[in-house]
Amino acid sequence: xxxxxxxxxxxxxxxxxxxxxLLYALGNTxxxxxxxxxxxxxxxxxxxxxxxxxxxxxxxLEIPAGVADVPLNQIVQNSDWLLVRxxxxxxxxxxxxxxxxxxxxxxxx
Numbered sequence: 001x002x003x004x005x006x007x008x009x010x011x012x013x014x015x016x017x018x019x020x021x022l023l024y025a026l027g028n029t030x031x032x033x034x035x036x037x038x039x040x041x042x043x044x045x046x047x048x049x050x051x052x053x054x055x056x057x058x059x060x061l062e063i064p065a066g067v068a069d070v071p072l073n074q075i076v077q078n079s080d081w082l083l084v085r086x087x088x089x090x091x092x093x094x095x096x097x098x099x100x101x102x103x104x105x106x107x108x109x
Contacts, residue, residue, distance in 0.1 A: 008105035010041045012055055012083050018098040027054045027088045035060065039083050039103070040090075048094045055083040055108065082109040 015023040015038075024038045039055035059081060085108065 006106070008108065010055075010083075010085065010108040011105050012039050012041060012103040012107055013052075014038050014101040014103065015040065015092075015097050016099045017096055020098065023092065023097065025052075025054050025090045027056060027086055029056075041085065041108075043089055045094070050092050050094055050097075051089050052092060054086045054088045054090065056086050057081050058084050058109070081107075083107050084109050 017023055022038045023040070024036055025040075027035050027037060029035060035056055037054050037056055039057060040052040041055055043051040043053045045051075083103075
């Protein structure tokens with residue numbers, strides 16, 4: 001019998017830095033526009049560095065310019081969106097990270 005439960009390969013994460021601010025990154029769309037995200041997927045870890053893939057919210061979330069100072073619950077208060085893998089990565093020094101929040105894998109399309 002086949003497993004009726006979906007199998008997920010991505011756990012979306014939100015990180016805070018050791019300055020107690022949200023980690024965010026900028027990415028580009030295929031249409032040449034840019035987006036900002038606080039959602040990531042761990043691609044690999046090597047020593048103290050992690051390669052994080054940017055997950056793009058769809059539809060676009062209203063993330064204000066001062067994203068680092070926005071309370072986490074304000075960003076994830078509405079679950080009417082999905083996260084899309086972008087293939088775009090950023091490298092972070094793990095010593096600069098403080099906490100992480102795991103989100104429901106079903107958010108990733």
